[in-house]
Amino acid sequence: MVFRRRDQRCCFLMAFVSMVIVLSFTVGSQYLEPHLGDISLPGINIPGWLRPDRPGPISDEFFDEEYIQEPNTRTSTAPKTSSTGTIRPAILGPNDVGVETTIPEGAYTQGFTVMDNLYMRDGTFFVLTSDASKFPSRHDMIARPVTKEEGVDLAPSDQDLQFLEPSTEALGGRAIRITGLSVIVYDPPSTMNNFYSWWGEIVLGAWRVYSKISQEVNNSTASSLSLPSRFILPVVSKGAWRDDARITGPLMSAGFPHASVEESDYWQDFAKLNSTVIFERVILVSREAASRHPSTTQWGKMITGTMQLAVPDGFWGPIRTMVVRNVLGYLPLLNEAGVVVGPPEAGLSTKPVVTYISRQESERRLEEKDHHGLVDALRALEQEGICKVHVLAMEHASLVAQINLAARSTILLGVHGNQLTHQLWMPPSPMSTVLEIVWPKAYVFDHEIISRNMGHEHYAVWNDSLVDPKGSYYEGIMYGDEFNSNAIPVYGPEVAELIKLRLSS
Secondary structure, X not given: OOOOHHHHHHHHHHHHHHHHHHHHHHHOHHHHHHHHOOOOOOOOOOOOOOOOOOOOOOOOOOOOOOOOOOOOOOOOOOOOOOOOOOOOOEEOOOOOOXXXXXXXXXXXXXXEXXXXXXXXXXXXXXXXXXXXXXXXOHHHHOOOOOOOOOOOOOOOOOOOEEEEOOOOOXXXXXXXXXXXXXXXXXXXXXXXXXXXXXXXXXXXXXXXXXXXXXXXXXXXXXXHXXXXXXXXXXXXXXXXXXXXXXXXXXXXXXXXXXXXXXXXXXXXXXXXXXXXXXXXXXXXXXXXXXXXXXXXXXXXXXXXXXXXXXOXXXXXXXXXXXXXXHHHOOOOEEOOOOOEEEOHHHXXXXXXXXXXXXXXOOOOOEOHHHHHHHHHHHHHHHHHOOOEEEXXXXXXXXXXXXXXXXXXXXEEEEEOOHHHHHHHHOOXXXXXXXXXXXXXXXXXXXXXXXXXHHOOEEEEEEEOEEEOOOOOOOOOOEOOOOOOOOOEOEOHHHHXXXXXXXXXX
């Protein structure tokens, strides 16, 4: 038979393609088999030296430690991450759904509950326990996540949370396990969408209660605690948890860079699976439940109950450090005199820094002449060599500039408002002070309660008078008709005298 040159080329091409196909199935079988099962090639003998060891069939009990971490669910130790720091969910076998829910080291107060092995199915929480008396009442843990209005019943129902015996069959025999720490804020967006509410109540309160674990375990420090893996907002959508000034979100990225903020679609996706979900460790947060603490009527703040818990000194330090370092790229270091001594990029100072946050372009603000009088009094202190003064209008400052000044300041002052929440980033010291200017005789605990957590001294400024509870608490809350006035009085020389006294103590 005579072959033309073109026919020869076709034959060679077909032979080459056939060889490639055979080699692909031979060498590539190690990748195909784990995913597609057994692949047989009739009539082809694959040499043993070419074929890698074949994995056995993947059973329900098989866990590849490189990809899936199986946590120890029967201890109250902090959740662990993989060697890469990434937390991955795992699927539990049929015998693990009966693991009981616990509150590790009694880390609980009304509205803030730390739980290990909290179950969820179809959007409902389930506490598995053989003794429900070991848990707080449902009313003290959770409430219906709807806006509080007259006539609206916020009492939780079986649709929100139930207690079940470990032997229950209601949750099925297997579950999806979510590893790490999940902070679940079971509230509507209107309760969290400002800087103070999110950082000064939700995050601060949750971290304080969580820190009780380290207090109870060998009296360790809060830095030994695992950071949250995710924040879950079951009834919030479209970023409605964010504040108008767009401060909250960026600070979350700085403080918890490995944690996601999951909204209602995340929650609904799990509910639609008709499967049970087990959260390895949860901080369940509910503002309405927190309001049931007996002292809330006096303080009026969400984190009232958290103040009753013993926590390590400096428990907030890991969060402050994370936020400041990730925003600025460094952590300013202050000596006992309040002077910035390092690192070089922080801009070293020779005197303590006093930052006055001006609200003169906001609705609630000082009388204009008193504002100028206060600035003059502060500048006089600077001329005396007492301190370095910065006057900051938040609406004209970048977030980086705001954090930079707060992290370098020893004294922070201004009219009552969200901006004083920046004391969270101010280093605590025997001289660190927050001066909150309010209408005379008015009193609220918003920033005093943060100061107590941070270790700052707090004073309410009533024009030419100062209120400092010093270990006790001011009796009751008083707003009055002029709380939001645009002409709040303040006597600058009196404020300056207090600052001089604090910095010389």
